[in-house]
Amino acid sequence: MSILDLIYLVRGNLWRRKTRVLMTLGGVLIGSTTIILLVALGLGMQKNMTESIGKIGDLTTMTVQVPPECTLPPQQRPQQCKNAILNDGLIEKIRKTPQVRGVAAQVFLKGSPTYLRFQNMETNVVVMGVEPALLPSLGYPLGRGELKISANQVVVGPKVAEYMFDLRKNQPVTPDLDLLGAWVDLNIQRTSNREEADRLVQNEVRRLRVQVAGVLAETGGQSDYVIYYPINEVERWNRWLMGRPIRREVDGYDQIVVKMADTRSSASLDAALTSAGYSISTARKIIEQFNRFFMSLQLMLGGIGGVALLISAFGIGNTMIMAIYERTREIGLLKSLGAKNGDIFKLFLAEAAVLGLLGGILGAGLAVGLGELANHSPSNWFSQFNGLMSPTGTGIGGMVEVAILVIPEWLVIFAIAFTTLTGALAGIYPALRAASMQPLDALRHE
Template identity: 30%
Template structure:
């Protein structure tokens, strides 16, 4: 019996008992649809988590902090976790690292006319900001190596400007790009009216230097950490920091080797972020990265996906039992037909193939139709039912992304293949039983 005859015979046998075949197919449809939809929710949750974390920070970025006071640790021989120029160079050589900058920070006051804003200013190497994929609003630019005291504003900082002598604060962002005169200083009382109490405190005696500056740009992202600080050329901020310590008469230990508050490491591939963070921690540093949160959330999504997929798997198991029952009943009804096939010389393998193919076809058809229904359900979940499901999934910390359900191509292919495989496995026992039937006994049975 050639393959074409075998396939034709299988289709005729399935169509001969339409109701039973239809019920078996429906079982596979329900099982396949349940698994695909449940798993698609898991993928949607993962995407939602990633989108949520990306809004809080760059997933490619790792913040590296020293394991204690840098100056004190530098004094200790072979101290680990010190961020200095050598450490920065070593980080740049690490596999998978795209860019590194040392970071120093100062809390400064920026003044424009009568309005002032207190903010943390970070000193960074200007040339790496573009590699860090920072984007600025139209009309601005990133820092470059020629900048001195120029300031790159975080997205939210312009909203902090207010008159320190007024109780009213509009919350409206100041157009810092159009400011004709702007100063930056370490004097946190800048712009405030001096109250004459007759006595001068130690802070009143400190004379702070004021630096002329200007805004060169405002960062685009309003949600991540960069939105709540300002950036300056690290060499310029080092000069300001020295002047502040001098004005405040602060005594600091100097080991002769420059140390930094922290470092920012840009990882080229976010999949390498966890490994690079581990290597840095092994070297004695503390690290923080949004990708760490993502890994934790992915584990949560996998757990939810496993539970939902298991529920769908039970449905497919029930469908497999239905296929087995259908094929066994088919053997009882076609006992004489099997006997005739054996008498006229049909190959035992052909008989086995026929029953396996019938079971496989039930699985394939059910899987394919189930996949179509899965895409329909997924579409409804992402449109009509989106708000309702978002509220339900909110308890898991997700459901806020653009898509609640996502069916990858590989899942679609795997679902049909799995359903077909389930059909073949469910048909194995009935096929073997049909092959082992005695020809004489089969012909006697009506």
């Protein structure tokens, strides 16, 4: 039996039983549509989450810190923390690593707290010290102005002045302030205990007047709320705040920021530093953790859809077994005309596989159509909450449409191939049963 003969017989046999075939195709269609839509839902959730996290930070930038137990005083640190120090030696080792584009130590101003004052408004801020010449190499996106810091110039995050307190009206305000080029005051407060009769707590405040030279672009990460200032100036103020000299070879820096050439080299350095006892934070690691979660979610959702397709497989098997009873004399006639057992087996197996193939194609088409309808529908409720979910905090007023269902080409091809294979597997038993019939018994069948 040639391929053309097989195609001709399959088309004719399926066309003769249109109602039954359509009902069987309906079951396969539902199963394949369910698989595609459920997996597409998981892919859509993964895509939206990955894009949101990717906006929080550069995937090639990592922050190196020491574990919390290693921040205790030297005499209280565990044994494994003795070598986990963020000092200049570690910085030089990282700088010599291939694919490193920039590395710089960072130190927090340890005021308790530090206040930013502009006109009659005030808010508490985080001041971070960094080497001025290295700031441009760390990948911080500049929104406006210049990426330049000095003893009387700072670069601020776009949300530094988001929550201000009006000292005149004695109430909080959230003004839309443009601090670029403005002179602001940083009030640095030191709290000390003085032994007297009633143990008086004394607060000392120093005022530092600086000009805002640049404003970073909004990322949704830590840099949105930080004021960047030269590290030597922060070190000078920290000595005053702590009342003692700072030994970086012992105390270490607060953190080290590393800018890598690509994500692959970033992952390699991440693994090396983690094995050395350091704590690494990067947007890439968060994305990897979510990818593992969503992979498990997609397998679970695909399994649920697979149950629906399994039910349709029983429908295909039932259809083919019924076809055997109805076509027993036809099978006997084919064998009497010279058809071999293998030809009968291929005929019934092909019919079952074609049922799976057609059902998969129809289901894929329906799934793609429903996906487009869901993604572009005005009632896309994911769009309504996108502002709340967005790391940039744009709010509901900045609604944009997001993809609820992501249906890549490989998913469509996989679904069609899977339904075809399911149909073929469901048709193996009926095909074997048809092929094993004796010609004379089949011809005598009423």
